[in-house]
Amino acid sequence: MPVITSRDHPLIKQLIRLEESSQYRKKTGLTLLDGIHLIQIYCSVLGAPENLIVSQAYIDDIENEHFLTILFGHTPPKLTVVSNLLFREISPVKTPSGILALIALPGLKKDVSNGKEMFSVLLETIQDPGNLGSILRSAAAASVKDVYLSKQCADAWSPKTLRAAMGAHFFLHIHEDSDLQKVAQQFSGTVVATSIQANRNLFEISLVGPTAFVFGNEGAGLSKEMIQAADENIVIPMPGKTESLNAAAAAAICFFEKVRQDRAYAAATTIGTK
Amino acid sequence: MPVITSRDHPLIKQLIRLEESSQYRKKTGLTLLDGIHLIQIYCSVLGAPENLIVSQAYIDDIENEHFLTILFGHTPPKLTVVSNLLFREISPVKTPSGILALIALPGLKKDVSNGKEMFSVLLETIQDPGNLGSILRSAAAASVKDVYLSKQCADAWSPKTLRAAMGAHFFLHIHEDSDLQKVAQQFSGTVVATSIQANRNLFEISLVGPTAFVFGNEGAGLSKEMIQAADENIVIPMPGKTESLNAAAAAAICFFEKVRQDRAYAAATTIGTK
Numbered sequence: 001m002p003v004i005t006s007r008d009h010p011l012i013k014q015l016i017r018l019e020e021s022s023q024y025r026k027k028t029g030l031t032l033l034d035g036i037h038l039i040q041i042y043c044s045v046l047g048a049p050e051n052l053i054v055s056q057a058y059i060d061d062i063e064n065e066h067f068l069t070i071l072f073g074h075t076p077p078k079l080t081v082v083s084n085l086l087f088r089e090i091s092p093v094k095t096p097s098g099i100l101a102l103i104a105l106p107g108l109k110k111d112v113s114n115g116k117e118m119f120s121v122l123l124e125t126i127q128d129p130g131n132l133g134s135i136l137r138s139a140a141a142a143s144v145k146d147v148y149l150s151k152q153c154a155d156a157w158s159p160k161t162l163r164a165a166m167g168a169h170f171f172l173h174i175h176e177d178s179d180l181q182k183v184a185q186q187f188s189g190t191v192v193a194t195s196i197q198a199n200r201n202l203f204e205i206s207l208v209g210p211t212a213f214v215f216g217n218e219g220a221g222l223s224k225e226m227i228q229a230a231d232e233n234i235v236i237p238m239p240g241k242t243e244s245l246n247a248a249a250a251a252a253i254c255f256f257e258k259v260r261q262d263r264a265y266a267a268a269t270t271i272g273t274k
Numbered sequence: 275m276p277v278i279t280s281r282d283h284p285l286i287k288q289l290i291r292l293e294e295s296s297q298y299r300k301k302t303g304l305t306l307l308d309g310i311h312l313i314q315i316y317c318s319v320l321g322a323p324e325n326l327i328v329s330q331a332y333i334d335d336i337e338n339e340h341f342l343t344i345l346f347g348h349t350p351p352k353l354t355v356v357s358n359l360l361f362r363e364i365s366p367v368k369t370p371s372g373i374l375a376l377i378a379l380p381g382l383k384k385d386v387s388n389g390k391e392m393f394s395v396l397l398e399t400i401q402d403p404g405n406l407g408s409i410l411r412s413a414a415a416a417s418v419k420d421v422y423l424s425k426q427c428a429d430a431w432s433p434k435t436l437r438a439a440m441g442a443h444f445f446l447h448i449h450e451d452s453d454l455q456k457v458a459q460q461f462s463g464t465v466v467a468t469s470i471q472a473n474r475n476l477f478e479i480s481l482v483g484p485t486a487f488v489f490g491n492e493g494a495g496l497s498k499e500m501i502q503a504a505d506e507n508i509v510i511p512m513p514g515k516t517e518s519l520n521a522a523a524a525a526a527i528c529f530f531e532k533v534r535q536d537r538a539y540a541a542a543t544t545i546g547t548k
Binding site for chain 2: 140250
C-alpha cells in the first residue's frame with residue numbers, strides 16, 4: 001500500500017485545514033475524528049467514514065489490522081496510510097492515536113424541532129471547545145434530545161469538541177447558529193436558566209416534564225435577554241468558600257438533577273398505580 | 275523599571291522550568307499562577323506572592339497599574355517586567371494574560387487529618403490536569419475539606435491544574451502521594467466509590483453525614499483494591515443512549531447530590547424541632 005510522505009499532498013493539506021479552520025469545515029461539510037474509540041461510536045451509529053487515515057506504525061501493528069477488519073467486515077472504507085512523521089504533523093494531539101477518520105457532518109434528522117422536545121439545552125457563547133464537548137457528553141448521557149447553540153459558541157464539530165464529547169454528537173440533534181430567544185419562546189415546557197440574578201435554587205424547582213436548560217458564557221454568564229426569556233432563573237447552591245463552577249460541571253449537575261427527579265417521579269407514579 | 279529581554283536571564287530560565295517540570299516544582303517548593311483572577315484569590319487567602327512577573331504591555335496599561343496598587347496597597351510584592359515577546363514565550367497559554375505570580379506551595383495546615391473529616395475526595399490516577407483542576411473547583415464549591423491524590427495522579431500544583439481549579443487549591447487541604455486504601459480504611463464515615471461494578475445508584479444511598487467519594491482513572495476506572503476498600507459502590511444512572519461521563523462531570527454530580535441531601539436533611543431537621 002502506498003505511503004504518503006509529503007506535506008504537499010492534497011489530502012494532507014485538506015486534513016490540516018480541516019483541523020484548523022471552522023470556516024473550511026463548514027464550507028466542505030467535513031470534519032475529523034481522532035482515535036479509534038470515537039471512530040467506533042461513529043461507525044456503530046452512522047456507518048463507515050469517508051476515509052480512514054492511519055500512520056505507518058498503526059497499520060504495521062497486526063492487532064490493529066485485525067481490529068479494522070472486524071470493525072468494517074468485508075466493506076472497509078477508503079484507507080490511507082501516511083508516514084509516522086507526517087501523521088504526527090497532522091494529528092491534533094501531542095501523543096497521536098495513529099488513526100483519524102474523515103467524515104461528512106451528519107445532517108439533522110427531519111423528526112426534530114416539532115415543538116415536542118422533552119429535554120433540551122440552549123448554549124449561549126460557550127467558548128471553550130473542551131467545555132462544549134463535555135456538556136454535549138453529559139447531555140447525551142442524561143438523554144437530552146436537542147442542543148441549540150448561539151452563533152458565538154465554539155464550533156460543535158471541531159476535532160477538539162468531538163474528542164471531548166466522546167461520541168455524544170451522534171446521539172444528539174445539534175442546532176448551530178440558533179436564535180436562542182426564539183427557541184426559548186417556542187419551547188413547550190419550562191425554560192430554566194442558571195444565572196447569578198436567580199431567586200430560586202436548582203433543588204427547589206420541579207424539573208419533571210419538558211425542560212430546557214440555558215447556560216451562558218464561561219466568564220460573562222447569560223445575556224439579559226436570555227435571563228428574561230427563561231421561565232425560571234436558578235442558582236446551584238454552593239456551601240463552600242468558593243462559589244464558582246466550571247460551565248461543564250454546572251451543566252452536568254443540572255442535567256442529572258432532572259434525571260434524579262424524573263426517576264423519583266416515575267417510582268412514585270408506579271407505586272401509586274399498584 | 276528595568277525590563278528583562280533575554281531568555282538566558284536566570285529568572286526566565288526558572289519560570290520555564292517551573293512551567294514544565296513537576297519535579298522541579300517539588301524540589302523548589304514553588305509554582306506559577308497565571309492571570310489576575312487566580313492571583314487575586316491567592317492574595318485574598320495567603321497574602322502577597324514571592325514575585326509578580328508582568329509583560330511590558332501589561333504594566334504600560336494605566337488601569338493595570340492602578341489595579342495592582344489597589345490589590346497590594348502600600349506593600350507591593352517584588353515586581354518584574356519582561357518584554358512582550360519574552361512573556362509570550364514563558365506564558366503557558368496561547369493568549370497570555372500578561373501577569374504571572376511566582377508562589378511558594380502552601381503547606382498543609384496542622385488542624386487537618388485528625389479523623390474527623392466530614393467531606394473528603396479520594397482521587398486515583400486522575401491523569402488530565404484539566405480534569406483534576408475542575409474536580410478541585412467543584413469540590414471547593416461543594417465544601418469538601420480534604421482531597422487525597424494517589425501517586426499516579428497529575429500534579430495538583432502544575433500551572434495547568436491551578437488554572438482549571440480557579441483558586442480552589444487555597445480552600446482545600448490537598449494531600450499528594452497518598453495511600454488511598456489506608457485513607458479509606460481510616461475514614462470515619464461512608465466511603466463511596468463510583469465504579470461500573472456497582473450494585474446501587476447514586477440517588478438511592480444516603481450521603482448525609484461524613485462522606486468520602488472515590489474516583490478512578492479517566493479510562494481504566496478504579497482499581498480492584500479501591501473498589502473493595504469502599505463501603506458503597508455506586509453508578510450514576512444514565513438514561514441516555516451513551517453511558518459515559520467525563521470524570522470531572524461525574525465528580526460534580528456526586529458532590530452536589532450530597533449538597534442536595536444535606537440541605538434536605540437540614541430543612542427536615544429544622545421543621546422537626548420547631
